[in-house]
Amino acid sequence: xxxxxxxxxxxxETYLAERAAAPQPEPKPEPTVTATSCGASGVATxxxxxxxxxxxxxxxxxxxxxxxxxxxxxxxxxxALQRLEEVREFGFVTAEEYEARKDELKAMVPLRQxxxxxxxxxxxxxxxxxRRGERVVRVFLSSTFRDMQDERDALVKxxxxxxxxxxxxxxxxxxxxxxxxxxxxxxxxxxDLVGICLAEVDKCRPYFIGIIGERYGYIPKxxxxxxxAKYPFIAQLDSPRSVTELEMLxxxxxxxxxxxxxxxxxxxxxxxxxxCDNEEKMRLLKRRIRVSGLPLKFFSSxxxxxxxxxxxxxxxxxxxxxxxxxxxxxxxxxxxxxxxxENQCKCYxxxxxxxxxxADFISASDLGALVLVGTPGIGKSTLVSQWSMRAQELGGDxxxxxxxxxxxxxxxxxxxEYVLTFIKKEFGLVDQVPSTTQDLIREFPRWLTLVPSxxxxxxxxxxxxxxxxxxxxxxxxxxxxxxxxVKVIITAVAFSPTHTAALxxxxxxxxxQPFTPEQKRDFTRQYLxxxxxxxxxxxxxxxxxxxxxxxxxxxxxxxxxxxxxGNFELLNAKVRWYLEAPSAVELFVKIxxxxxxxxxxxxxREVMCLIFVSRRGVSENELLSILGxxxxxxxxxxxxxxxxxxxRAGLLAFSHDYLRLxxxxxxxxxxxxxxxxxxxxxxxxxxxxxxxxxxxxxELPKLMHQxxxxxxxxxxxxxxxxxxxxxxxxxxxxxxxxxxxAEPSRQSIGLRMNAALAxxxxxxxxxxxxxxxxxxxxxxxxxxxYEGAKRLLQCAIEINTAHGGTTNHPSVAKAYYMLAExxxxxxxxxxxxxxxxxxxxxxxxxxxxxxxxxxxSLCSIGELLISSDPAQAKQYLLRSLSIRxxxxxxxxxxxxxxxxxxxxxxxxxxxxxAPCRPRSCC
Numbered sequence: 057x058x059x060x061x062x063x064x065x066x067x068x069e070t071y072l073a074e075r076a077a078a079p080q081p082e083p084k085p086e087p088t089v090t091a092t093s094c095g096a097s098g099v100a101t102x103x104x105x106x107x108x109x110x111x112x113x114x115x116x117x118x119x120x121x122x123x124x125x126x127x128x129x130x131x132x133x134x135x136a137l138q139r140l141e142e143v144r145e146f147g148f149v150t151a152e153e154y155e156a157r158k159d160e161l162k163a164m165v166p167l168r169q170x171x172x173x174x175x176x177x178x179x180x181x182x183x184x185x186x187r188r189g190e191r192v193v194r195v196f197l198s199s200t201f202r203d204m205q206d207e208r209d210a211l212v213k214x215x216x217x218x219x220x221x222x223x224x225x226x227x228x229x230x231x232x233x234x235x236x237x238x239x240x241x242x243x244x245x246x247x248d249l250v251g252i253c254l255a256e257v258d259k260c261r262p263y264f265i266g267i268i269g270e271r272y273g274y275i276p277k278x279x280x281x282x283x284x285a286k287y288p289f290i291a292q293l294d295s296p297r298s299v300t301e302l303e304m305l306x307x308x309x310x311x312x313x314x315x316x317x318x319x320x321x322x323x324x325x326x327x328x329x330x331x332c333d334n335e336e337k338m339r340l341l342k343r344r345i346r347v348s349g350l351p352l353k354f355f356s357s358x359x360x361x362x363x364x365x366x367x368x369x370x371x372x373x374x375x376x377x378x379x380x381x382x383x384x385x386x387x388x389x390x391x392x393x394x395x396x397x398e399n400q401c402k403c404y405x406x407x408x409x410x411x412x413x414x415a416d417f418i419s420a421s422d423l424g425a426l427v428l429v430g431t432p433g434i435g436k437s438t439l440v441s442q443w444s445m446r447a448q449e450l451g452g453d454x455x456x457x458x459x460x461x462x463x464x465x466x467x468x469x470x471x472x473e474y475v476l477t478f479i480k481k482e483f484g485l486v487d488q489v490p491s492t493t494q495d496l497i498r499e500f501p502r503w504l505t506l507v508p509s510x511x512x513x514x515x516x517x518x519x520x521x522x523x524x525x526x527x528x529x530x531x532x533x534x535x536x537x538x539x540x541x542v543k544v545i546i547t548a549v550a551f552s553p554t555h556t557a558a559l560x561x562x563x564x565x566x567x568x569q570p571f572t573p574e575q576k577r578d579f580t581r582q583y584l585x586x587x588x589x590x591x592x593x594x595x596x597x598x599x600x601x602x603x604x605x606x607x608x609x610x611x612x613x614x615x616x617x618x619x620x621x622g623n624f625e626l627l628n629a630k631v632r633w634y635l636e637a638p639s640a641v642e643l644f645v646k647i648x649x650x651x652x653x654x655x656x657x658x659x660x661r662e663v664m665c666l667i668f669v670s671r672r673g674v675s676e677n678e679l680l681s682i683l684g685x686x687x688x689x690x691x692x693x694x695x696x697x698x699x700x701x702x703x704r705a706g707l708l709a710f711s712h713d714y715l716r717l718x719x720x721x722x723x724x725x726x727x728x729x730x731x732x733x734x735x736x737x738x739x740x741x742x743x744x745x746x747x748x749x750x751x752x753x754x755e756l757p758k759l760m761h762q763x764x765x766x767x768x769x770x771x772x773x774x775x776x777x778x779x780x781x782x783x784x785x786x787x788x789x790x791x792x793x794x795x796x797x798a799e800p801s802r803q804s805i806g807l808r809m810n811a812a813l814a815x816x817x818x819x820x821x822x823x824x825x826x827x828x829x830x831x832x833x834x835x836x837x838x839x840x841x842y843e844g845a846k847r848l849l850q851c852a853i854e855i856n857t858a859h860g861g862t863t864n865h866p867s868v869a870k871a872y873y874m875l876a877e878x879x880x881x882x883x884x885x886x887x888x889x890x891x892x893x894x895x896x897x898x899x900x901x902x903x904x905x906x907x908x909x910x911x912x913s914l915c916s917i918g919e920l921l922i923s924s925d926p927a928q929a930k931q932y933l934l935r936s937l938s939i940r941x942x943x944x945x946x947x948x949x950x951x952x953x954x955x956x957x958x959x960x961x962x963x964x965x966x967x968x969x970a971p972c973r974p975r976s977c978c
Contacts, residue, residue, distance in 0.1 A: 191227055191388070192706050193373055195263035196256060197234035198303040200273040203331040207267065207322075208234075210358035215366045222370060224748045226377055227388060229706030231677045233260055233687070250276055250290075250299060251283040252692055257307040263372070264307040264317040265365065268342060270327045272334035273298035298334075301341050309348055316376075318368050319345050319352045326356050385786055386477045389463045392704045396462045399702065399711075400441040403583045403612065405575050407439075413566055414443055414545070418453075418514065423537040425544035427558040429551075430568030433609030433640050433714060436547040439568065440516050453512040454482050460519035462704065464672035464754070467524055468533040472496040473786060475515055476503050483507060486944060491785040493533075501535045504542045514543045521549040522713075529553045536561050570606035579608065583615050591618075595631055602635050609712060610640045616699045617647060644718030647700065655693040659685070663693065663708075664719045665732040671758045673707030674736070678751075682739050733763050741772075753781035757794045769798035774812040776828060783835055792839065806836050806844025813848075826855045830871060837874070842882050849875045866909070869898035873913060876920075885920060892917045911939035 199207075216232050223230040233256050257264065275296045284291050289310070290302065297305070308317035321342065332338065345352060351368065355361040417426045428436050437459065444455045456478040458471050473496060476489045485506055490496045507513045523529050530553050531546075538544055548554035550567070558565060571579065577600050584590055591599070605611040614634050621630050637643040651660045662683055666674050676694065680687055694701065694708070702711040710716045719725065725732075740756040756778065760768035772778055773794055782791035799805055809832050817825050833848035852871045857863050872895035879888035896913035903909055918932035 193228055193230045193263060194260045195232050195265055196260035196307060197232055197265045198300055199267035200271040200300055203269045203271040204267060207358045207361050210362040215362040218366055219369055228377055250279060250302060253299060253303055254287055254306050255695060256691060257303060262316040266304050266308060266319045269322040270332040272338045273300040309344055316372050317350050319350055320361055320364060321354050323354050323356045389474060392463045393457060393459055395704060396459050397441040397457060400438045401445060404438060404442045405579045410439055417564055418543050421540060422564060424563040425546055426564040426566055428547045428566045428568055429555050431550055433607045434568045435608040436568050437518050440518055440545060440547060444516055453514055455514045457516040460522045466522055468528045469493040469496060471517055472500055479503055497533045504539050507542055509541060512541045516545045518547045520546050520554045521552045530557045571608060573600050576600040576605055579611060580615060587619055589619060598631055607640060610643055613643055640714040641717050644715045645722045648722050651697060659693055661723055665723055666736055667708055668719050668725060669729060669732045669736055671755050673709035675706050682735055733759055749777045750781055753778045766798040769794050774808055776812055776816040783831055805839055806841045822855050822859045826852045837878050842878050845878050864898055864901060866902050869895045889920055892920060906939055908943055911936045
């Protein structure tokens, strides 16, 4: 079991950890590393395998004495000689080249090293999406621009939308980054370009795509000293290199670069010779790529390149995120909460008194909760994040931490659901997590008692004051006391309703205090040292003497602004200007003003306002689609604001509510908010087929609801893909809330859904359509539209009969079972019984007499017959109980249901009451 906040963050994350810990095997040759090449005629020779060491065009010089540095694998030389023979047969090299290369290969000393080292490359920060446990694929594309416009169009219009759509089905967020497509070389001359490009390479690791034609590209001059300091390999190169080559050296060709680098070379026969602007440097770069051992393919057209990248990226993604590692919603939330906690702990000034107070509470026999209170920005989240991570590192206790609002949900239901799911997975429980708010509140105390007495669990709920109304902040959804082996720690704003409720319950109250002058000094030095910077004594004293810097958030935000300020001589004036802000909100207003000066008022305003009106945030690709403009300019802005914007699951959101308040105040969103709601609504309502259906379901109904557009809400919900995203155990309460807001008449819900299904039917196979209409039927039953549900279930049976040729199938049994439920819900027991018996007969015939689906039918029929035929009901219930006991043992809710029904039978025999309506066990 992995340690950390979310010990079930994902199977893929566990796999990575195990792989990193395992001994690394010797590298093996990969003969499929390269694919097509082109002959002199320009006609592609498909699937001809050419080893990178010998796949060189006529313009390339022999490898020479440095060939041993090319990184040949052990045992590869003989294979390379065989490939060389094939290359000669197809006329890819001249006779002279063949003899020279043959001699070099025979003399070559096999090495294990894969790539030619780039000396001076600093250790890359581990920002790989896969290693962070996130289901995010962000790939960096490196290429010149002027000679690759057609290839760019093919990728943007065809390949990347297909990859995005495929990734969305695996719950993966995909985005591509190419900062210089669409950027002129005049624009490229701005001094920050190289630094921004290499920073983006780091963010995209381990995914890198390099595309090479004949053009070498722009060579930057007079790079800033801070860029050379951050990337020292540039200064150690023997001559200036183009931005494209620097990206490739840093992102793929150095010894510790990305492991998922793909290279594509355009066949010289179809290239424009006039595009070659530096023949010698391009020849050397191509040779370095060829001998690197990295995957390399040759293309002769944009369409061929697009097909190569689609196939290769799909294979990489399938390998990194196998089908069996697809996360459930809990695992996705785990990654989000873990990432938030890690970000909170970047800079932490240890407070021993806080830690001692928390340790005393954990070891005490107090049955109540501990509530950590303080003003916003005082460091409550950082404290509980640091403490819980430290507790996990020490081992022993299980810790689950939920940070309210981090995953976009602010309801008590989501908190309880998350905690109970953690308990189920952590302690191996078989009970099903309740799906409704009422059931969650009722069952929560019982679930806490299921934690084994030999184990200890700490539950952390950060930011309870952010919960929505209806008892959220007053904590009416939490019990007054907890088991002795379960400790609950809550954070809340001081003097909030949460604080008041905790006092009324006599829970332990712990106060988070502002920084002392010594803590200010320690934090300032520690934070700036992360970036190799420090302040002069008078500057440090000025900051530490200011009252507002006693709030950790204010101090950290101020230091971040000073850190990026380039003019040291004007730093004192800058410090005083920021300290004019009396509070964190005013400080963030000044930060917004600074960002506008650097990156333009329109860009900053529109990005911040779009984030403000979104539900869960917006992605960089979504911003580009909505706003247009340059990706370089947007990346420059986002890089500068990255400490104030949190990236979760590929979406940008505010890192703190103070920034949200500043955006609302500075941009007068009480008046202008509808404009940005409309911009975001138009994007999700009119998006193309590659639009992530989960994102559309998250955002569009909420946006329509915010703009009081009832028809818009109905239109969103009648999109079957959106409906399917929302009609899940964890989100159907949200779906019902939207429906009842937009269409209070339950009968018209069925009519609208029937119209939506009629449109949807032509887009899917009959089997998919049958499964979908059964889900819609279940929804209509839950919305009390029984007639609509019955019509759809009969339709499902007809579809299965027409296309499957039989009614003797488990899916038909499911439809009959659901029909029985509908009639039972109506109170029509006589009509329900034949459908229930028919479902039982089909299940016994197709699944076997001991299957759990058979037990489900037996239990329901037994409940049906309690009043009319008690003796027969007993036989059905006992058979169901026997099957469930064999599968689950004695301690399971479905076993309890059988026992409860048997007890109910005895009661009904005496009272003569009608049986209760069923609860679906599906």
